[in-house]
Amino acid sequence: MRYLLFFITSFCFSQQYQISGNINNNNRSIENASVVIYDATENILGYSFTNNNGFYSISFEGKEINVINIEASSLGHQKKRIQIPLSQDRTINQSFLLEEKIEELNEVVLKTDQKIKIESDTITIKTKYFTNDTEQTVEDVLKRIPGIDVEEDGTIKANGKRIEKLLVEGDDLFDQNYKLLSKNLDGKVLDAVQILKNFEDNPILKQLGNSESVAINLKLKKDKLNIWFGNVTLGSGIVSENRWKESLNIGLIRKKIKLLYLADYNNSGTKASSQISSSFTFGNTYRQDRFEKEVRSVFNSYSGENTTFSDSQSIFNDAFFNTLAFNTKLKPNLSLRSVSYFALDEQIQDSFSTTEYNIEPTPISLTEEKKYNLQNKKIGGEIELKYNVNSKNYITANIIYKNNPKRINDNVLFNSDLVDVASKNKNYTFYNHIYHTFKVGRNKVINNYFYLGKDNLKEQNTIISPFLNDFFNVTENSNIKETATNSVSYIGFKSKIISKYKKIEHVISVRLENNKEKNENSFLVDNNFNNNYANNITLKQNIFGLENGLKYEITDDFDFDSRITYDIIDYETENFSKNYHILNTSNSLIYKFKKVGTFTISHNLNNSLPNINLLTENYQLIDYRSFSKGTSDINPIKSNSFSFSHNLFNTRKRFSTTTSLSYSKSNNTISSESNITNNFIFGNTVIINGGDNYRFNFNVVNYFRKLKLATKLETQQTWMNSPIKVNTNEFSTINTLLSTYKLSGTTYFEESINFDFGITQNRSYSNFNNNKSTNKITKANLSTNYKFSESFIAELKSDFYWLDKTYSFVNINLNYNPTKSRFSYRVILNNLLNINEFKITSLNQYTTNTSSISLIERYILLTARYRF
Structure with a gap:
């Protein structure tokens, strides 16, 4: 109870001191010099920076303090530190004369x-x-x-x-x-x-x-x-297809205002919408949290694009975006930041694939020829105010708005049946974050966080499918219409006390949250409602959470970090209500060697409840031939994980290495029961015991001074064992190994020629019911740039892929930057070998898939850029 009262009220009997002065060098004021006040045990009492006149002012508490140390420093000057005894006079004037420093x-x-x-x-x-x-x-x-x-x-x-x-x-x-x-x-x-x-x-x-x-x-x-x-920048294609590239940068960078306007319009494969981040959620025990909830889409239309190749090689897209961002100081202690954006992608993607399900008793084969058309808009903005009230109070308010309308037309020739899918999605999002940080003692801070948000997604899908109509026993040209509305709204408050005393940092926090999620979908067959394929779920959760964090510096090299969260969740749907007690823990030992690096050993206990998408009582259509149903088994998903990591960074030598190894064991996990027929896939969500995985990551970056060569070597290994049921009455285990190996390098020769190179290999191996599958994709790239003169640079880029067969892409960029001119010119010669189609076969668990897509044909693009 006393902790809870401390969050609401706090009493602090202290003695306030004010210290101020000027910092200069030979009667020349030094701007942005740092001034820090320490007590006798080197705890920070306050800090500030000098203004453009070299003046600073700091308020601090001097309860039970007899003497302070004050230190002034500035880039390019000798640091100066003096000791001042405290007296009854609460106002102190202390100026500094800093000498220039040559090291x-x-x-x-x-x-x-x-x-x-x-x-x-x-x-x-x-x-x-x-x-x-x-x-x-x-x-x-x-x-x-x-x-x-x-x-x-x-x-x-x-x-x-x-x-x-x-x-x-x-x-x-x-x-x-x-x-x-x-x-x-x-x-x-x-x-x-x-x-x-x-x-x-x-x-x-x-x-x-x-x-x-x-x-x-x-x-x-x-x-x-x-x-x-x-x-x-203005650019136009001069050979092959009509290609273009237009862009605009406008900026103003001053002390009191920083402004950037950026815009781009091109059809070279870049996606504008991919530059916009999705929701951003993280919990930070010792600092500020951020909670942004978002809903998940029900219906999926797959574009058919393949991530093996780069966007400029395989994505057929017209992209446009513009954004305006600024940060200004309304007052010395009050700043305003704002960003707004509009992004548009219009993508047309054709593909062809054959799929074989290697399942008992009879394998199933199918073909898909897709013509995918997407219009994706992202419109949004963000406003943030930061108010540094005084040396004890700091307030931040952040408002975010997003609007993401999307249209998809997906024409599929499935085996011999023509299927038309038309989707229209509307997505509105609003988030609000308010933080108040209050210093209640020399080394004690209260951080209060109020948050609320809403995310609403409405999907309207119309499907004309002969085999779906046959399944529902209606005429061949009848429409299937599915409308899905998913929404989440929430409001919450989290308050934490952060305390630091000598070798201990301690945090205790309380969180209260109320959230409500809705998942509604209606299903019409030939304009008649079919309630067997409709769902209406409302999930309400009231959360009371406690969090405790403790960092203890056992020695100068040895730290202990322990974090515990305990949530009491009132979890309620129309047909179910229960109080859950959810415990999550994290414990780490950190050992720091100055020359060898940092070693960390950790254990995590993870518990979570199923989200609303897993609770559907009836089947719902999730693509033109797949149905999915949730589970009635509402139990926490539990797992334990153990990890080891090592990090070493030496910036002067430009050397770094990172190693991590982790093992995770699931007490229970989310899996599926699938029934695959010639035309359909029916999947049931189940929570089942078992499942574990191992992960190993390693990378090393090194700069060879004599060779003037920087290299990076890295590998990622993931082993997974997970239960699954496909067209059988019993669960079987899928064993999967995913491996990635990468080697890359960059030269920094002072001569006219330099290189960038790399080779990557991705391997996958799986074993399911004695069906073994192996995939291997290797990519190599070599970029050579040659400086003919200070004004003319040529760059040769070559990409090689080893799949079912070898693919080679050769690009040339010619850059002409006339000296003492605001203009620069660039010629892009893309895909000179004119590789216009690729085909790849992959084996995954019980599925063999062969797909082919078109590639962007050879073109030449000329751009001119004027800088001002």
Whole structure:
């Protein structure tokens, strides 16, 4: 009870001190200098930064403190630290005179223009030393920097961790939609990239330290600051199909306002909608949480596209998007951030496939010839206010709105039957997050989080299918209509006390949440309702949750981290009501060797309840030939997992290695009972005992100084054993092994020629009822760029695929950047060998699938870019 009362009221008897002054160098004010106040045991009492006049002011509590240490530092200056005794006078004036700093290491003077500079938790990397002048976007630049990985979907990792934010000159503009920035902002405007370790956006929480987040800050060239800048690109195909590329960048980066407008229109295979992030949910025991719930689609129309090849080789799509983002300081302690976007994809995809189900007693074969047409729009916006009330209070309010209408026309020749599918989807989403952080003591913080949201999806599907009509005993041209409305609305509050004392960091939190989900689908056959294939479910949950976290620094090198969550859930549907007590735990031992790296051993106990999609009482149509039904067995899904990991990062040597091994054992798991016929698939959801998996990941990044070569070697191994039932009365176990091997490299020669290369092999192996299947796909790429002069660079890109047969793609990019000119020109020669179709056979569990799709034919695209 006393903890609960502490969340509501807190009393703090303290002595307030105010310290202020100026920081300068030879009568020249130093802006953005850091000033930090410590007590005698090195706990942080407060901190601030100087304004453009070199002035700072800090309020702090001095209860039971006799003396403080105050430290001033600034980039390029000697750090200065002094000790001040506290007296009855609560106002202290203390100014600093900082001397310029020149450091010497191994008889080499460190200059501000060095390649990589490490200062505290910030790693600054000058981009000009790692680029070759062919990069078009920020993402292209990041791909070439050691220590930064850009995954295929655009997700960015730094030092092995997914980044929290992608900042521009220290400010956030796009939040989780940072791919809009990385994939579209001109890479030529960058001067440096900063990796920010121990990143924390909340200044009150930042005083506690020990954040595990990573962010990246983009530093722009000095001539791009305080002025309008940007570029416009116009491009048109001159050979083969009508290809085009138009884009626009407009930016203004100042202290008080940062603004970016980005737009793009092309038909080269890029998807505009894939740059928009989906909902973003995470629980962070020691920092701020974020909860965004979303519904799941019922009906699926598969495009037929294959992920083996890149989008520019296999996706037939017209894409358009524009986005406006800005961050401005309304007052010195009040900032406003906003981002809005519109994205449109119009995709046409043709494919052909044959499938054979190797099941008893008789295998089943089928063919599908698809003509898929998609129109996908994403419209949305986000507004965020950050208010630094004072040294003790910090408030953030974030509102997000999304609208995602989608139309699909899917024409399928299934065996000898023509099936037409028309889908019209409407999806509206609203999220609201409000955070209040309050410092109640030198090392104690209360973080209150209020959240609410709603996600509503309505799907209207019309199917004309002869074999479906025969199944329902209606005429051949009758329509099947399915309308599915899924929605979730919720409101919640979470409050946590974060305390730090010497070697212990402790968190205790309380969460209250009410959420309501609806899953309704009606089924009409020839305009007559069929209630046997309709569902109407409402799921209500009231959650009372407690969370406890404890970090203990056993020694300087040895840490213990324990987290426990306990939820009492009132779980209620129309036909079922029960209170569940859900316990989840996580315990880790972390051992840190300065030269060898960090070792972590963990155990997790995971418990969760089935979501509403698994509770349907009747079958519902989930594609033009598949029906699915949920389960009445509502029990927690339980599993135990054990893991070991090792991480080592040496930025100066540009060396890093990451290793992880995990084992997960499911007490019970979600599986399916499938009945496959010549025309249909009927699937029942079941919760069954058993199922386990092993995962092993390893990667090593190394820079060979003498060779001027950066390489990355990585592998991922996943072993899975899961129960499944297909056309039998008994469950059988599917044993699956998925393997990936990758080797890639980049050269940084000072000569005219440089290379990027890589080879990847994906293997899969499965065994089901003595049916063994093996797949292997190998891809190799080699990119050679040659600088004929300062203005003219040629890039030869070659991709090779080994599937059922070998496929070779050759592209050439010619870049002409006249010196002292605002114009630059590019010629793209795509798929010179004119490979226009590919075919692949894959064996998966009990299924053999052979598919073929068209590839984008050879074309030449000429673009001209004007930078201002």
